[in-house]
Amino acid sequence: MSDSKSHLKARGAPPTRQRETASLLMPIIDGQRRPHGPYTVGSALLHHLVPVAMERSADLVAAHDLEIRAVAPGLRDRVPARRATIDADLPDDERILVPAPRRTLRLANGIAEFVRAVVPPGRTLVVCNGAEADPTDVELLDVLMRRIPPDVLTIVLYSGGPPVAPDSRDADELWTLVDHCMREGFLHAAAELGARGLTLTEPGGTQWWRFAQRTATALGGLGRVQEARDLWELVRRTSQDPAVHAAAAYGTAMLDARHPDPAQRDLGRARGWINQAIAISTLLPDPMGRAFKLGFDRNGLALVELRHGRLEAALELVESALELARELGERHPVHRMVLLANRAQLLAALGYAKEALADYGAAIAIDPAFPDYYLERGNLLLGMGEEEPALADYESAMRAGPPLPEAYYNRAELWIGRGDLDAALADLSRVIDLDPGYLDAYINRAGLLAGLERDEEARADVATGLALSPGNAYLLTVLGQLETAAGRLEEARAALDQAVEVGPALASAWGNRGVLRFEQGDVEGAVSDLTRAIDLDPQPDLFANRAVALRALGRLAEAAADERRTPQPS
Structure with missing residues (x-):
């Protein structure tokens, strides 16, 4: 299940021997993703650079510990973990978070900054078998080429190279790699390797289920919704284990509840599947497993309620999940962290800012190395006017992981x-x-x-x-401003007409078109547009501009009223 759209494109012919001896950074890297898995190129590059960098600056290596350990696991014995989230040491059933696909971009940026700091100018990196590279390496090489000047590092990519060796890894070896991929967010590789693992294990068995669960989760995270749905259905047809059916029902529900395109979410279908998961989880025999799984499922139903706009119902479900989490003792700390942060989000949306801050603080205390909740708390603080604490949270998030x-x-x-x-x-x-x-x-x-x-x-x-976003109302508004300033009034009008058409709730679009219409001599139209802008967002500059237009129409009392709403210079 490789992503054929992610193939590397040739950027040059294979290097001559003269070029190799003159400027080659390292031996030619075979980009073939088998047998080394994701970041085949990235790992080989770091194995070459990290030993040299450690001799020059151990601090530089330490500053990129997380990226290096994720991309090149073979260097973990040489690069101690300075930043690590708590799930690194948790058992398999307690690691419930799957990094988003964008995490690989963060890793690639961190590696690019490390490479840029280490590589002497005038070096060359050569990668063969580019068409067989994993998407992690495709992304990394793209970032390296974009962020490192070619006079520092020239990257030569070509499709040819040694023949691809057959994959002879057994199910245990594949499982180790799939588990690593899911921990780190290498979802393309997890989907591909997990599918291979399914073919090597007995359908319905424990190891088969582990491959199925990881593979379906990876496919869902990649937006390959139908493939994930088909795999969950295969699980239901293969297994008679209640816990497996509960997990499959939850996973199927989340395909709809978390679909990246809101128009394609079927919240009714999601509710049906999550209700089935809850019904099964209620009957699980082990008290500890039941408390965890039932709370996990209720949190999933809370997401459905949130998508429906029923915040109070969502909050009640999350609070019930937190009650169940108290039965788990010290186990499942990540589960508690997620529930606390979800309750904080709902409390903030309902106007309970103080209580939300307390929950965010509790979530962060469970895992201070997890960046997401610093961002959420920072946004809440900023909305409350607490700028310094918000700034501290944003900068904590920056320090917690890759860029x-x-x-x-x-x-x-x-x-x-x-x-x-x-x-x-x-x-x-x-x-x-x-x-x-x-x-x-x-x-x-x-x-x-x-x-x-x-x-x-x-x-x-x-x-x-x-x-990136044709017809974006915000950008069209800025374009209208720029065209107005340049004296290209017809072009400005076309941009602003389109802006108010696609963004009728955007006050700045109406306000800028009002100014433009005034300049074009359409004073009545200017007043109309500025009035619409004021209705949407009553800012002082809009009143000031409308006052000018009203005076031009002789509507002096109305103009004076607008002027009273405009701050006067001291």
Whole structure:
């Protein structure tokens, strides 16, 4: 089940012997994902660089411990874990979190920064069998080529190479690798290797079930929903174990409840499957297993309620799951952490900020190395006006693991609120450097640049953003501002007309079109648009602009009323 769309593209011919001796960084790496699994290229590269780096700067290696240990497990005996989440030492049945697919991008960025700090300029990395590379290596090489200048590191990729050896690994070897892949979030490899493991194990047996559960979970995480659904159905047809059926029902429910496209979520079907999971879990004979699984399933039903907008019902379910978790003693700490954070999210949404902060604090205390809840608590604090604690949380999230674009994006929001636009621009640029597909970073950076009259830079961000999201109302609004400033009023009008059409709730689109209509002599239209903008978001500058338009129409009393709503310079 390899992803044929992720193949590497040839970037040059195989190197000549003269080039090898002159500038080759290391022996040619065979990118074939078998028999070494995900990060075949990344692991080989790190095995070459880490020993050299440790002699030069042990601190540099330590600063990238998590990335190195994930990408090159063979170096774990040489690179101690400085940052590690608690699930690293938990038994298999207590490790319930599966990293999101985007985690590999974070790892790739961390490795790129390590390589850039270590490699002397003028080196070359050569990879053969590129068409057989794992998606983790495809992504890593893309990040290396994007973030390391070619005069520092030239990367040559080509499809040819030694023939692919048949995979002779047995089920136990494959299980070890699948387990590693799921721990680290290497979902493509987990799906591919797990499917192979299923063919080597007795259907319905314990090891077969372990492969099936990991493979279906990986497929769901990759958005390959129908394949995951088919595998869960195969589980139901193969097994008569109640615990297996409960897990399969939960997994099937989550395919709908967590579908990345809201339009494709069938919450009624999800509810049916999760109710079946709860019904089975209620009957499990082991008290400890029953308490865990029932709480786990109720938390899943809470997600369905949340998707329906029934926050109180979701909160009641999460609280019942926390009650069950008290029966587990010291076991399943990750389960408790997730439940506490979920309750915090619901409490915050319901307006109980103080209680939500307490739950976030309790969740973070369980695993201070897990970054997600620092971000969530930071956002809550920022919304409460607690800027310094929010800043501390964002920076804790940055330190907790590989580069995290969301932490820099959120900190940029804080800088914008403080009026520190240089710091905001620096953080937004960092986000885009880490993830060139981060649309909101382009939107915010374009808006800031336009406000600073750095119009060409803003226009470049608008163009990139619109390529990612054609017809985006925010970007069209900035484009309208830029065209207005350039005196291209017809082009500005076209952009702003489209912006209000696709984003009728966006106050800035109406406000900017109001200003433009005033400049075009359509004063009545300007008042109409500015009134609509004020209805959506009554900001002082909108009242000031409407006051000017109202005066132009001779509606002096209304203009004076708007002027009273506008802060006067001191």
